[in-house]
Amino acid sequence: MILSNELTSLKLPMSVHSFDTKGLPAGLRPRVSRIVNDFQSVYGQTPHFVSRSPGRVNLIGDHIDYVDFSVLPMAIDADLLCAVGVLSTEDIPSITLINEDPKFAQRKFDLPLDGSDISIDPSVSDWSNYFKCGLLVAQQHLKTQFPQKFQEAPLAGMEMYVSGNVPTGGGLSSSAAFICAVALAVIRSNTSSNYKVSKQVLTQITVKAEHYVGVNNGGMDQAASVCGESEHALYVEFQPQLKATPFKFPELQNSEIQFIIANTMVVSNKVETAPTNYNLRVVEVTVAANVLASKFKVALQRTGNLEKGTLREFMDAYYSRYHGVSEPWDGNAEDGIIRLTEMLHVVEKSLTQQEGYSVQDAATALQCSQQEFARDYLTNFPVRFEALKLYQRAKHVFSEALRVLLALKLLTSRKSEGDQRFLESFGDLMNESQKSCDTLYGCSCPETDELCRIAKANGAYGSRLTGAGWGGCTVHLVTRDNAEQVRSALANQYYRKRFRNMPSEELREAVFISKPAQGSCLFEI
Amino acid sequence: MNNNKRSYVSTVPKANPLRVGFIGLSAYKGWAIKSHYPAILQLPSQFQVTALLNLDIETSLATIKKLKLTKATAFSDVSSFASYDNVDMVVISVNVPELFTIVMELLENSKANPNLKYIYSEWSLGKNLKEAEAIHKAAKERGVQTIISLQGRKSPYVVRAKELVSEGCIGDINSIEIAANGGWYGYERPIKSPKYLYDAASGVSLLSIAFGHTIDILQYITASYFSEINAMIFNNIPYQVLLDEHGKKTGEKAEKTAPDHLLFQGSLSHGNVPVSCSFKGGTPVKKFSKNLVIDIHGTKGDLKLEGDAGFAEMSNLVLYFCGLKKEGSMNVSTGSSGAETMEVYHLRNYNSVVGNILRIYEAIADFHFRTNPRTKLPPKLERQGFLFEGFPTFKDALIVHQLIQRVIESSQQKTTLPTSFEAV
Secondary structure, eight states: OEEOOTTOSSOOOSBOEEEOTTTOOGGGHHHHHHHHHHHHHHHSSOOSEEEEEEEEEEEEOTTOGGGTOOBEEEEEEEEEEEEEEEOOSOSSOEEEEEESSTTSOOEEEEOOTTOOOOOOOTTSBOHHHHHHHHHHHHHHHHHHHSHHHHSSSOOOOEEEEEEEOSOTTSSSOHHHHHHHHHHHHHHHHHSOTTOOOBHHHHHHHHTTGGGGGTOOOOSHHHHHHHHOBTTEEEEEEOSSSOEEEEEEOOOOSSSOEEEEEEEOOOOOOHHHHTTTTHHHHHHHHHHHHHHHHHHTTOOOOSOTTTTSOOHHHHHHHHHHHHSOOOSOOOOOHHHHHHHHHHHHHHHHHHOOOTTOBOHHHHHHHTTSOHHHHIIIIISSSOEEESOBOHHHHHHHHHHHHHHHHHHHHHHHOOOOOOHHHHHHHHHHHHHHHHHHHHHTSOOOOHHHHHHHHHHHHTTOSEEEEOSSOSSSEEEEEEETTTHHHHHHHHIIIIIHHHSTTOOHHHHHHHEEEEOOOOOSEEEEO | OGGGBOTTSOSSOSSOOEEEEEESOOSSSSSTTTTHHHHHHTOTTTEEEEEEEOSSHHHHHHHHHHTTOTTOEEESSHHHHHHOSSOSEEEEOOOHHHHHHHHHHHHHHGGGOTTOOEEEEESSOSSSHHHHHHHHHHHHHHTOEEEEEOGGGGOHHHHHHHHHHHTTTTOSEEEEEEEEEOSBSSSEEETTSOGGGGOGGGSOSTIIIIIHHHHHHHHHHHTOOEEEEEEEEEOOOSEEEEEOTTSOEEEEEEEOOSOSEEEEEEEETTTTEEEEEEEEOBSSOOSSSOSEEEEEEESSOEEEEEESSSOGGGSOOEEEEEEOOOTTSSOOBOOSTTOOEEEEEOOTTOOHHHHHHHHHHHHHHHHHHTOOTTOOOOSSOSOOTTOSSSOOOHHHHHHHHHHHHHHHHHHHHTSOEEOOOTTO
């Protein structure tokens, strides 16, 4: 991965920040000192360090990261902390996990003495599986970095206390925050406090970690959690290379851009609903890319999450064959806007079966047997469906990728065009994105629609779901001046109506204003 | 699919771990080190190895040292192992021909260990029905909870298939075909492979392994035993060519009295469902179809399990389903009304050798520590039968042994025989 400073005047550090007790940012002091105390009371000793990784909110560009199109997320204040005690060499190194939240029962397991991989059972939904994902990718990394030490020997045992305020199943990527914090903690536990963990490495190794629990996701969440910078949003690109570029929001003349995050309180667990929701979408866009490739007689490489090519690759192949452009799209916004617009015409002309494609239809379009189709597209992760909606999914992906480019241009162009004009343009892109997620991608829900309606009616410029959808959180573009008005409208018209006795603390966690936050870091105790 | 949500289920009980006495765990060879040991490693607060018995004490001592089993004591004979009272659960993973003598001696001498609560044995339960009956009876009299490693019942693919069938997603079952492969009973065999595998009298054969596990899985998925069966057992390969370590022919031959093919047909008592099975002995493997296929046809849909390796109980399978959408079940991406639901269930990274055994240990722990608040199991599990919860017991093993005995009789008598297990 590349971490680029090209859009910011600040010189941002390339490795994960490590704070000592004195350097602790003031905002984090109470939480760090609380988790240290909690660790002490359950394990009877002081932890060696605390690793932290934040949740993220995606401003625009949903469900396109696994198609290799760029996205615009930012890390948020909500985060996940892991207090860790590293165990000295003992008989069998073991891992103990305790979570502040009683919904997640205590776990303990031993590490294989020969340094072999622990096995993860993706058929069950268990919080320790996410820990194991982080452990596994960190272990694989350590094996390549220090083969003599880790190739045939176990990692150090750990005692861990976990405390997070990223709502689980809230679309703010609590899973990626946990996995990144764990991978960081495992590397730190097995090296030393002086060892610098590069942000690029941490992103690179965690990007596909969630695939071990059966979610076929893209790399946005990990990139945002690791590479987040305070005051900066991120432009994350996946092709031609994985790249994160922090940038500051443009300064308004009379106010300040802010984002309100509001939780629908509809829990959406990506793992548990993956066969009909998340993983099915990954299959649909992959099939769509191949049906298009077949119609236009171009070949796709074995890239993407199913190693069957992506819609972005189809775009390149199409341009190569029909426009004589031999180089794949390099990310240039102007070129991208032209090509994506043409792709939308192509989808409109070619994927005509709006009611969806059965296995038979898809196999026919791909000129293969139903058995071959099932083997090639449906056996990577469990899926369940009645029809594959290739038209709608492809249309969403290309139009959403287009909106990201337009949003990036707006956010990074220096010319001032008036606050109102800017806010409305950016807000419109967010609103169109929400509409596309709802009608084309089928990943919204009535609660999300309701929150967006209330926010817009009370002054939000743009409102949309964020993360995978099917519940979870929404994000709303406001200014410092009208933020409180929107927040209180949401509180009164949504939360107080639906959850009459919601305590004010829970309300503060359900709807809050977040600034872009710092990414993964370590606190040495 | 609620039995898949485990985040809230504690695996660190307030009580002490179950102390496990292991017969046949060697760090250097065998099945237990590949499956039981890595499973127990994942549940150290529920299981702790405290005793080890192998053919020679050196193996046990070396295993304790290599695996750092600091809490374990090595034993060299069954009687002192059995009376050691620092054991709550005995796991037996030995060669089947030796099983009967060891288990009977263990049960007899374990009366000196008041703490013994569980006996967990590998399948099969002895060489034949007679031994299985005697073991079952002795265990019942000793009053311990039994567990048998018919771990196919814990395969996520089998559980998913059972869910789909029990929710009515394929309607009534119309007919079933099974094809499987016994692995070792083809034209060739490795020179190092133990002789007893090929001796008809040892009880370890195509019938007990491939047929036993697979047919138990079928009965478990369909929630039905057989009402009548007919079988033909073949030994068309009386001599096998021996292969060296590299898989090259040595030119030598060895005798084989164990069967190399089984034709089996029968009807399930629930719905009088026709079941047709062909079990191939081993190599060469099929070139144009999968080595393991369980194909279930229903009035409203079809369900098929496929595997590249022949052993359903320890391989990573693929489940295909096409049929009715269950009302009120997981919401499905909707197509035009009346469209069928298609499901393909495959877990790419699932380690089925460790995973299925791990799930048996998890079920034992859930049962013992009552860690799953949703459990409805009785304090003593006579047999699992067709429950999702719990684990298979010696009684479940006995039912499979009875079926195998009927298969042998049917083949010998060249006749169709009634079988009735509903009453057992």
